[in-house]
Amino acid sequence: MNGNSKVTIKDVARQAGVSTQTVSRVINDRPDVAMETRERVKAIIQKLGYHPSMLARGLIQGRSCTLGVVTAGLKYIGPSRTLNGITSEAEAHGYALLLEELPHYTSTEIKPIMERLLSHRVDGILWAVPEIGDNRAWLEGQLSEVPVPIVFLTMQPRPGIESLAIDNHAGAKMAIQHLLEKGHRSIAHLAGPQEWWEARERLRGWQDALREAGLDPIVCVEGNWSSSSGEQAALKLLENHHVDAVFSANDQMALSLLLVAQRRGMRIPNDLAVAGFDDLAESAYFYPPLTTIHQDQFALGSRSVNRLVDIINIYQEGKVPEPMVEMILPELVVRSTT
Amino acid sequence: MNGNSKVTIKDVARQAGVSTQTVSRVINDRPDVAMETRERVKAIIQKLGYHPSMLARGLIQGRSCTLGVVTAGLKYIGPSRTLNGITSEAEAHGYALLLEELPHYTSTEIKPIMERLLSHRVDGILWAVPEIGDNRAWLEGQLSEVPVPIVFLTMQPRPGIESLAIDNHAGAKMAIQHLLEKGHRSIAHLAGPQEWWEARERLRGWQDALREAGLDPIVCVEGNWSSSSGEQAALKLLENHHVDAVFSANDQMALSLLLVAQRRGMRIPNDLAVAGFDDLAESAYFYPPLTTIHQDQFALGSRSVNRLVDIINIYQEGKVPEPMVEMILPELVVRSTT
DNA sequence: CTGAAAGCGCTAACAC
DNA sequence: GTGTTAGCGCTTTCAG
Numbered sequence: 001m002n003g004n005s006k007v008t009i010k011d012v013a014r015q016a017g018v019s020t021q022t023v024s025r026v027i028n029d030r031p032d033v034a035m036e037t038r039e040r041v042k043a044i045i046q047k048l049g050y051h052p053s054m055l056a057r058g059l060i061q062g063r064s065c066t067l068g069v070v071t072a073g074l075k076y077i078g079p080s081r082t083l084n085g086i087t088s089e090a091e092a093h094g095y096a097l098l099l100e101e102l103p104h105y106t107s108t109e110i111k112p113i114m115e116r117l118l119s120h121r122v123d124g125i126l127w128a129v130p131e132i133g134d135n136r137a138w139l140e141g142q143l144s145e146v147p148v149p150i151v152f153l154t155m156q157p158r159p160g161i162e163s164l165a166i167d168n169h170a171g172a173k174m175a176i177q178h179l180l181e182k183g184h185r186s187i188a189h190l191a192g193p194q195e196w197w198e199a200r201e202r203l204r205g206w207q208d209a210l211r212e213a214g215l216d217p218i219v220c221v222e223g224n225w226s227s228s229s230g231e232q233a234a235l236k237l238l239e240n241h242h243v244d245a246v247f248s249a250n251d252q253m254a255l256s257l258l259l260v261a262q263r264r265g266m267r268i269p270n271d272l273a274v275a276g277f278d279d280l281a282e283s284a285y286f287y288p289p290l291t292t293i294h295q296d297q298f299a300l301g302s303r304s305v306n307r308l309v310d311i312i313n314i315y316q317e318g319k320v321p322e323p324m325v326e327m328i329l330p331e332l333v334v335r336s337t338t
Numbered sequence: 339m340n341g342n343s344k345v346t347i348k349d350v351a352r353q354a355g356v357s358t359q360t361v362s363r364v365i366n367d368r369p370d371v372a373m374e375t376r377e378r379v380k381a382i383i384q385k386l387g388y389h390p391s392m393l394a395r396g397l398i399q400g401r402s403c404t405l406g407v408v409t410a411g412l413k414y415i416g417p418s419r420t421l422n423g424i425t426s427e428a429e430a431h432g433y434a435l436l437l438e439e440l441p442h443y444t445s446t447e448i449k450p451i452m453e454r455l456l457s458h459r460v461d462g463i464l465w466a467v468p469e470i471g472d473n474r475a476w477l478e479g480q481l482s483e484v485p486v487p488i489v490f491l492t493m494q495p496r497p498g499i500e501s502l503a504i505d506n507h508a509g510a511k512m513a514i515q516h517l518l519e520k521g522h523r524s525i526a527h528l529a530g531p532q533e534w535w536e537a538r539e540r541l542r543g544w545q546d547a548l549r550e551a552g553l554d555p556i557v558c559v560e561g562n563w564s565s566s567s568g569e570q571a572a573l574k575l576l577e578n579h580h581v582d583a584v585f586s587a588n589d590q591m592a593l594s595l596l597l598v599a600q601r602r603g604m605r606i607p608n609d610l611a612v613a614g615f616d617d618l619a620e621s622a623y624f625y626p627p628l629t630t631i632h633q634d635q636f637a638l639g640s641r642s643v644n645r646l647v648d649i650i651n652i653y654q655e656g657k658v659p660e661p662m663v664e665m666i667l668p669e670l671v672v673r674s675t676t
Numbered sequence: 677c678t679g680a681a682a683g684c685g686c687t688a689a690c691a692c
Numbered sequence: 693g694t695g696t697t698a699g700c701g702c703t704t705t706c707a708g
Contacts, residue, residue, distance in 0.1 A: 054457040055397045056685035060700045080418030087439035097437045101425035119392040227623035285565035287625040394701035
């Protein structure tokens, strides 16, 4: 580190023998600058290693070209794939990202987060935290106090609020319909933690698909997404019930289920068929390779940025956008466990 | 969205019947304000929902209280766990994070990235991209042009440059020593892509540990980290060589190796012992549960923030820090594949 | 203890 | 085409 710490527009102007205004015109690609002047200024900019300050520009224009992103649970792969989509799309739109991570999923301390984001004058906010328990309770009172548009990811749609989510209900139905087609009738569910909206949706999909087929959704045990909880749940399930298929709410629990079933001498898929949800990179190499529901979390992230940028632009034009809810359809990936 | 879009310090001052300086003193917790005035101003701030603008403050103080983070490969779990450590520690130090993701690991287009970061006047940069091929070539010429301190993660230590990394060489040696203790003598390596510094370090650890035991490191096949490449490599390895143990450069490839070996009728660990590297959440539930090397990527992230903040403070005091290199030791986790 | 004036780096609005 | 003036929201002098 050394380099030219603080070259300002004035330095460039002085060296080029023009006013700061002219330099400003050059860096903003305005048309009304003489070709020759433009080149000269550009050369000086290059030579001095000058970078216009977004702070100053943001101050004056009332916009920082920055989006706030609030996430949680980065130690798991899901949120970070969404983030991957967000970074990619934000760059395409010329926005920088201010990242905040909640200390835990159900943190209700959103005020300091918002304050930090708003202090930095973000132009909009992406709330990429899954809906769990009442961690959206703050919407009631505090949403109206936020002076910039917010788009929510992975949340139960609410009227008047922008949101995007994977359609977990539809995904679960796909899995069950696939198992039904394979001839299974006694299909259990290894559910996710029911405080999670996503887990409830997957359970509901399991129920609805079975009922539509004239069957009763009865056998259901709950885990907490982890492989270790899945192991406990799988033991309970296989010890106490006779089923010929299980739909697991995620791949990690499905993994334990495979392990437990095979330890008990069951052959997969002959004695027990298994379908998961998520499609982890490893799922194709489980023993045996896992049939699962693929959710495109990258798309979830990138589309949310798209939407937020649209909204910002609409407000910019003085109009008010019509709130939209978008659901992204997952896909069935058939492998060897069914 | 509505809320008080743009409440300024002036609005607060006017309503409180004081000057803007006084308000400024209150929000910065300066001592020289009368108790009564302070309370009154605070009440108005609350009432108006005023948030001081970090843009204006940054402009004047020459610092934005923002750290730039450059990452790559967020769709994999590794980088995002590091990011997890970064967000957590940055918040503890009161820094916001400006996130940039490279389009690919070996992107050499670092100039636009730097420019965006510097435009936003970040106080320092965390370069959290693994060293691959010559994607650090730019250090030669351009590092000196960066006017803020940079800390590099996951990179071959270089004199005079701040860096932190997991000690992959030591980790690999731990794995091999464990296999040797278990009585294995013919230990192959399922290597990672050799353009990656980390993969080379793991291979070197395998070589060194074997040589120190008086054995020759001979059998080695290379994958690209993915389970599918691991499958190809495992087939090649098991078809052409007779080995009684394999050290895989990561868990995903180890997973395929387990699958391939068992398909060929080998029992794990009796016919073949396997050790991996990474310790994924799923690894404890592989079939069988995988012995592996655990690397603490959260700590890698959090310590890098710590270091960067230290450096910024040292410069702040007008001093120049002594460049430091830190290696974080991984840990052996013994499970059922050895 | 409090306020007035100046200015951070930049751009909008107007002159010329 | 180009320069001048003013001011974004805040903090830093320096007076009182």
